[in-house]
Amino acid sequence: MKTTLFFASLFCMAFGLQLHAQTLKVGFGTDKIDVTRTKKDVYVPLTLKMESPETTKEVLEQYQVEIKVDESNTDILPSGYQLYFEKADLSSLGKGHEILLRITGDSIADRQRRLMLQIKVSPKDSSAQALTNTAEHQKLEILLNSYQEALDGYKxxxxxxxxxxxxxxxxxxxxxxxxxxxxxxxxxxxxxxxxxxxxxxxxxxxxxxxxxxxxxxxxxxxxxxxxxxxxxxxxxxxxxxxxxxxxxxxxxxxxxxxxxxxxxxxxxxxxxxxxxxxxxxxxxxxxxxxxxxxxxxxxxxxxxxxxxxxxxxxxxxxxxxxxxxxxxxxxxxxxxxxxxxxxxxxxxxxxxxxxxxxxxxxxxxxxxxxxxxxxxxxxxxxxxxxxxxxxxxxxxxxxxxxxxxxxxxxxxxxxxxxxxxxxxxxxxxxxxxxxxxx
Incomplete structure (x- = not known):
C-alpha cells in the first residue's frame, strides 16, 4: 500500500513538473498593420497563430486565450472599433485562427489614430498551472490612417x-x-x-x-x-x-x-x-x-x-x-x-x-x-x-x-x-x- 502511494505521488509530481515546464506560442501574424479609414466601415482580418508541439490537447483544454485592448497605448474611442472575438479554448485554435476587426466609418478626416491589441493566455481555474507564452508577436499595433478624398474638380x-x-x-x-x-x-x-x-x-x-x-x-x-x-x-x-x-x-x-x-x-x-x-x-x-x-x-x-x-x-x-x-x-x-x-x-x-x-x-x-x-x-x-x-x-x-x-x-x-x-x-x-x- 505504501509502495502504491509512493508511485502515485511521484507520478503526480512528475506530471505537475512537466505541465509547469511546458511552453507554447500564441501570437499575431505580425506586430504592426496600417489601415486607412473611410466613410464606410472597414473590416480587417487578423490571424492568430499557435504552436504547441509538446502540449497535449487535454492540457490545452484547461486554458483559454483572449484579446485585450492596451488602453495606455490606444487613442481611438471604443465606438471607433469592434473586435469579433471572445474567450476561446486553446484547443480550438489549431495552427491558425482568423478573427475580424471592424473599424467604424468616419465622414470627418482625422489625424492618425492607434489601436493596440495584446494576447492573454490564462487557466480556466486556479488549479491549473500557468503556461509560458513565448510567441514573438503577442502585441499588435494597428495604425488607423485618415482617408483623404481628392477634390472633384476645381470649378x-x-x-x-x-x-x-x-x-x-x-x-x-x-x-x-x-x-x-x-x-x-x-x-x-x-x-x-x-x-x-x-x-x-x-x-x-x-x-x-x-x-x-x-x-x-x-x-x-x-x-x-x-x-x-x-x-x-x-x-x-x-x-x-x-x-x-x-x-x-x-x-x-x-x-x-x-x-x-x-x-x-x-x-x-x-x-x-x-x-x-x-x-x-x-x-x-x-x-x-x-x-x-x-x-x-x-x-x-x-x-x-x-x-x-x-x-x-x-x-x-x-x-x-x-x-x-x-x-x-x-x-x-x-x-x-x-x-x-x-x-x-x-x-x-x-x-x-x-x-x-x-x-x-x-x-x-x-x-x-x-x-x-x-x-x-x-x-x-x-x-x-x-x-x-x-x-x-x-x-x-x-x-x-x-x-x-x-x-x-x-x-x-x-x-x-x-x-x-x-x-x-x-x-x-x-x-x-x-x-x-x-
Whole structure:
C-alpha cells in the first residue's frame, strides 16, 4: 500500500513538473498593420497563430486565450472599433485562427489614430498551472490612417483655414475663409469669355511703427559730496495696425493664345482679366508700450545740486508723464477697378495653381490720422492700386497656400496676406461643419 502511494505521488509530481515546464506560442501574424479609414466601415482580418508541439490537447483544454485592448497605448474611442472575438479554448485554435476587426466609418478626416491589441493566455481555474507564452508577436499595433478624398474638380471651391502673421512671428492667427468660382471659357467661337469670382475674409500682416515714439526721463544721483551721475532713461512706444478684410472680386476672363502645350498636365491657361473689387476693412489701431527701456549713465564732477542747476540752467523742470495707451477701431472701404489684369492657371489631377495680377484705379475711404496719430477723419482719396494673388491647391488633400499683396502708388499703404486652408467642393462644406451644428 505504501509502495502504491509512493508511485502515485511521484507520478503526480512528475506530471505537475512537466505541465509547469511546458511552453507554447500564441501570437499575431505580425506586430504592426496600417489601415486607412473611410466613410464606410472597414473590416480587417487578423490571424492568430499557435504552436504547441509538446502540449497535449487535454492540457490545452484547461486554458483559454483572449484579446485585450492596451488602453495606455490606444487613442481611438471604443465606438471607433469592434473586435469579433471572445474567450476561446486553446484547443480550438489549431495552427491558425482568423478573427475580424471592424473599424467604424468616419465622414470627418482625422489625424492618425492607434489601436493596440495584446494576447492573454490564462487557466480556466486556479488549479491549473500557468503556461509560458513565448510567441514573438503577442502585441499588435494597428495604425488607423485618415482617408483623404481628392477634390472633384476645381470649378466651385470653398476654403476654411487660418491666416499667418509673419511680422509677429510665424504663427497661425484667426479664421480665414473664401469661396472661388472659376468658370473657364467654353470651347468654340462664341465661348471665349469666362469669369472668376472670389468672396473672402482674411487678416493682413500686423504693421508696427515705432519711429519717433520715445519718452525720456533724466535723473541725478549723488555719488559723493562733490560728484554725481546723470541717468537718461528712454522708454519706447509703437503704433500697431491690424486689418481684417472682407471682399468680393469678379473678373471676366478673355482667353489669350499663349503658353500652348499638348501635354495635359502642363496646360497653362492665360487670360486678360480686368476686375472689379470691393473691400471692407476693419482696422484696429493700438498705441502700445513695447516694454523696452534703455539707460545711459554719465559721471559728473559736480554735486547733485550743481548738476541739476547746470542741466536746467536754473529753470524748473517737470518729468513728462507716460503717454496714454489706447486702442481704436476704424471702418474703411476700398473700390478697385482693375484695368490692366492677367489671370494664369495651371490645373491637372494633382495640383491647381492660379495667379492673378491687376493694376488700375482705386477709390479709397481711409481713416487719415493727424497730430501724432491722436485725431483722425474719413477721407475719400483716389489712387492707383496694384495687387497680386496666388493660390496653390493640392488635389488629394485639398491643402491650399494663398498669398496676396496690395498697395497704392500715390498714398502707399501695403497689405500682405498669407493663409493656409483646406479646400472643399461645395457639396462637402456641410460635412465639414456637421460636428458644429449637431
Amino acid at each position: 466651385y471651391l470653398a476654403y476654411v483655414g487660418t491666416n499667418f502673421d509673419l511680422v509677429e512671428g510665424i504663427r497661425a492667427k484667426d479664421l480665414f475663409f473664401a469661396t472661388n468660382v472659376y468658370d473657364r471659357p467654353k470651347a468654340g467661337d462664341n465661348g471665349n469669355v469666362g469669369f472668376y469670382l472670389s468672396l473672402y475674409g482674411n487678416r493682413a500682416f500686423t504693421q508696427t511703427d515705432s519711429s519717433g515714439t520715445i519718452r525720456r526721463e533724466v535723473r541725478f544721483e549723488a555719488l559723493t559730496d562733490t560728484t554725481s551721475q546723470r541717468i537718461t532713461i528712454s522708454d519706447y512706444y509703437a503704433n500697431k495696425w491690424v486689418t481684417d478684410n472682407i471682399g468680393a472680386h469678379i473678373s471676366p476672363l478673355i482667353k489669350l493664345g499663349l503658353f500652348r502645350s499638348n501635354h495635359p498636365d502642363r496646360k497653362i491657361d492665360f487670360y486678360y482679366a480686368p476686375s472689379i473689387e470691393f473691400v471692407y476693412r476693419r482696422t484696429t489701431l493700438s498705441f502700445i508700450d513695447l516694454e523696452r527701456e534703455t539707460r545711459d549713465t554719465m559721471a559728473l564732477d559736480l554735486s547733485r545740486e550743481e548738476a541739476i542747476l547746470d542741466y536746467t540752467g536754473g529753470k524748473s523742470t517737470t518729468i513728462n508723464p507716460p503717454p496714454p495707451l489706447y486702442t481704436r477701431v476704424y471702418n474703411e472701404y476700398a473700390f478697385n477697378l482693375g484695368i490692366l489684369g492677367v489671370f494664369l492657371s495651371l490645373e491637372n489631377e494633382k495640383i491647381s495653381v492660379r495667379v492673378h495680377g491687376s493694376i488700375g484705379y482705386a477709390s479709397n475711404y481711409d481713416r487719415v490720422l493727424e497730430e501724432g496719430l491722436r485725431t483722425s477723419e474719413i477721407r475719400q482719396r483716389s489712387d492707383i492700386f496694384f495687387s497680386g494673388r496666388a493660390w496653390v491647391t493640392d488635389a488629394k488633400s485639398g491643402i491650399t497656400l494663398q498669398a496676396e499683396v496690395t498697395n497704392s502708388a500715390i498714398n502707399p499703404r501695403p497689405f500682405f496676406v498669407a493663409t493656409l486652408s483646406k479646400a472643399f467642393n461645395f457639396k462637402k462644406i456641410g460635412e465639414f461643419f456637421q460636428p458644429i451644428v449637431q
